[in-house]
Amino acid sequence: MTIRSILIANRGEIAVRIIRAAKALGIRTVQVHSAADADMLAVKLADEAVDIGPPAAAKSYLNVEKIIEAAKAAGVDAIHPGYGFLSENAEFARAVVDAGMIFIGPSADAISLLGDKVAARSVAAKAGVPTVPGSDGRVDDIALARAIIEETGFPAMIKAAAGGGGRGIRIVDTMEDFERQFPQAAAEAKAAFGDGGLYIEKVITKARHVEVQVLGDGENAVHCFERECSLQRRRQKVWEEAPSCRLPDDIRKALCESAVALVKSVGYKGAGTVEYLYDEDVGEFYFIEVNTRIQVEHPVTEMVTGIDLVQEMIRVAGGERLSVTQGDIALSGHAIECRINAEDSAKGFMPAPGTVTKLVEPEGAGIRFDTFLYEGYTVPPFYDSLLGKLIVHAENREDCLKKLKTALSGLKIEGLVTTIPLHLALCRDDAVAKGAFHTRFLEPWLETHFNPQTSSPAKVYEEASS
Template sequence: MMKKTLKKVLIASRGEIAVRIIRACRDAGIATVQAYSEADRETAAVYMADESVCIGGPKPSESYLNGPALINAAKQTGADAVHPGYGFLSENAEFAQAVEDAGLIYIGPSPDTIRTMGDKVRARQCAQQAGVPVGSGSYNTVDSNQQAIDIANEVGYPVLIKAVAGGGGRGMRVVRSEKELEESISRARNEAEVAFGSGEVYIEKYLEKIRHIEVQIFGDGQNVLHLGDRDCSIQRRHQKLLEEGPASVLDQELQNRIRSAARQLGQSIGYRSAGTVEFIVDPQSREFYFIEMNTRIQVEHPVTEILTGVDLVGLQLSVAAGEPLSLSQEDIHLHGHAIEVRINAEDPAKAFIPCAGKIVVFQMPAGPGVRVDTHVYAGYDLPPYYDSLLAKIIVWGQNRTQAIARLKRALHETRIEGIETTLSFHQRLLSEEAFANNDVYTQFVKEKMYEKHPMRKLL
C-alpha cells in the first residue's frame, strides 16, 4: 500500500459530522478546509476549520451536491484530500471517482465498491456470493407488475418494495396484498426516480417485529475487521432515532455469527475505510438476513467509538493516507454499554415534522459517561434546507441499566428553546417499560407509542 501526502482535508459535508472530522484532523496534525453553503456561514464548523470556502447557494443542489464546486474548492485551497462525511455525496461513486481523477485522495471506499454496494440488488448478490444470508425476494430488479406479483406470491405477503438506489430509509413501501401491489410498485418507482434518479426497485419478504442490527467494519483494502454491533430498532419511517450497543438482544453465539458474516462480506469485496453492514434479525427464530451496506461513516459511529476506544474518523484518515490497519481483530474489545439519541429539530406531536428558526437556548449535558456531538449553539439560526439533526447525546455505562440511567440524567439536563425538538420524545421513550426490558422492534414507535394517536398512519 503506497503512502500518500495528507496535509490538508476539504470537508464536503456539514453539521455535526463536519465538526467531528475537524477534530479528528486536528488530532492528527492535518489542516482543514470547510466547504459551506450561503446558509451555513454561521455554523460552528466554519469557525472551527483552519480555512473555509463558500461553494454555492443554500439549496443542496447548489452546494453540497455540487461535485465540481467541491473539487474546485479543494484544488483552489491546496487540499490533498476530500472527506465526504455522511449524506449528500458520501455514497456517490461518480463523485468519489471525480475526486480521484482530480488527483485528490478520497477518504472512503473505492469508487467501484461504492457503486457495487450502493446498488441494493448487486449488494444482495455480493452477500450471497460471500455466504452471508439474505432474505427471500427478487434476485434482480423487478421489471413488470406481473413479475412483482409472481415474486410476492412465491415469498408470501407482506412484502417490502425497495428502491435499488435507495438509502437512509427512503424509497421503501410495505405491501400486504396483491390489491395494493400494482399501485405501490408504480408509486415506489416514481418516488425512487425523483429521489435517486433511478426508478428501479426490487422486492423482499417483509418480516414483522424484527430488530435492526448493524455491524461496524473497517478495512484497509487487504484486511477487514469488525468493531462490534449496534441495535438500531427504534425508528420512525425507517429513520433511526436511537442506537445502542452492543446489541444485547443477541446471545453470544448469534452475535458471533452476525459479526463474522459482516467481516466476511467486507473481506470478500476488499473493503477500505469505515463501513456498516446492516441486518434484520428475528429474535424468535434467531435468524438474520443482510439488507444493505453503508459505505461511509455512520451517524451512530460514536457508539462504537465509546465501546472500543477506537477513533473511527482518525482511522479513516490514516488508511486514506496509505497506512495499513494498525489493529487486528484480537485488539478489538467492547466494554460496557453505550446509547446514542438523535436530538432533531422536529415536532414529535406532529408526525415529526421538521422545524427551523433561531435557537434561543442551547444547553447540553455533561458529567460522567456523557458525550455530545453538535454544530449548534445558542443564537444559531437553523436553516430549513438540510437534515434536522441538532445534536447527538451519547452515554456510556458499565451495563445497559446504568447507561439508561445516565441517559435520563443527560436528557434532564438538556435545554433547547426557540424551536421544537425530539427531546420530549426521548424522555417518553425511556419511561416505556418495554424499552427498559429491551422488548422493542422496528415498528415499536408507531405501533406502541403512538397506537391511538391520529398521526400513527403517518409513521
C-alpha cells in the same frame, strides 16, 4: 501518501466531528459552506473556510464542480464527505481521485457496486451472508416472480432495483394483490427512476434493525461489533445503542463475521456499515444493505470499543494499515445515542429551526454531546433537523439508561423546540427498559404512550430523505 490537509465536504455536527479528528492527527482543515452556513461552528473551528454557493444543497453541498474547485484552490491532499450529501456518490469519489486527491472512503467502484441494491445482495450471497428470502436479483418476468412469491409467502415487498430510502416499495398481501401491483410497480419504477427493474423480498414483520460497523484497509478488514437501531420514525433512526442487548452471543459472532466476510470480498477500504434485519422469534438475520460511509450513530461504537472511527478512516485513506487487529477489539459496557432534532413533537414533529438563546451541555464521565450549536447561533431551515447527538456510556444497559435520564435532564437548548421530551419519555418506558422493541415499535408507541397535542398547522408530507 500521508494526508496533511483535508477539505470537509459537509456541514453540521459531522463537519465538527471530522475537524476534531483531523486536529487530533495534526491535519490542516478546510471547511466549505453555503451562504446560509457562514457562521456555523465548523467554519469557526477550521483553519480555512470557503463559500461554495447559495443555501440550496443542490447548488452548494451537492455541487461536485464547486467542491473540487475549492479543494484544488486550497491545495488539500484529501476530501472527507461525511454522511448524506455526496458521501455515497461514486461520481464524486471518482472526480476527487481524478483531480489528484484522496477521497476518504472506499473506491468509486466499491461505492457503485454496494450502492446498487441488487448487486449488493448478490455480493452478500456470494460471501455467504444470509439475505432476505426473495428473488435472486432482478425479475422482469411476472411468471417467474409469481413462482418466487409462492416460495417466500406473504406479505412480500416488490422493490424497485433503482429505488432507495424507502421509495419505490410496494407491499402485497395476497396473490391477487401481487398480480395487480407487479405491472404497476414496473411502470412506476420506469417513470420514477428511468429503470423498471424490480426485485422481490419477503416482509419480516417484527424485525430488529441491527448493523455491524466495519473497517477495512483494502487488504484486511475488522468489525467493531454491532449497533441496534430499531427505534425509528418514518424510517429515520431516533435512538441507537451498542451492543444490541438481546442478541445471543453465537448470533452476534455469526453476524459480525458475516459482515467482515462481505467487505473483505470486495477489498473494502474505509469505514462502512453492513445493515441487517434480525428476526428475534426465529433467531435469523438477513442482510439488507451496505452504507459506504461514516454513519450518524458511529459514536455508540466508539464508546464501547474505544476506537476513533473517523481518525481511523483518515489514516487508512492515507495509506496506512488498520491500527487494530480483530483480537484488539473488545466490547466494553453499553452506549446509547439520542438524536436531538429541531422538531416539535406536539405538532407532528414539525421542523422548528430558530436561534439558540441558551445552551447547557451535560458533562461527566461517559457523557458526550456531538453538536454544532453554540449560544447565539441561528439554525438555518435549509438542511436536516439534527441538532446534536447525546451519547452516554456506562458499565451495563441499566446504568446507561439511568445516566441517560440524568444527562437528558441536564441538556438545555433554549430558543428552539427539540425532541428532548421524546427521549425522556422513551427513557421512562418499560418496553424500552427491557429492550423489547422492533422497527415498527415507535410509531404506534407515539400514538398510545406519548402525549403531545396533535395540531399541525400545515399538512406535512415528508420527502423521502437520505
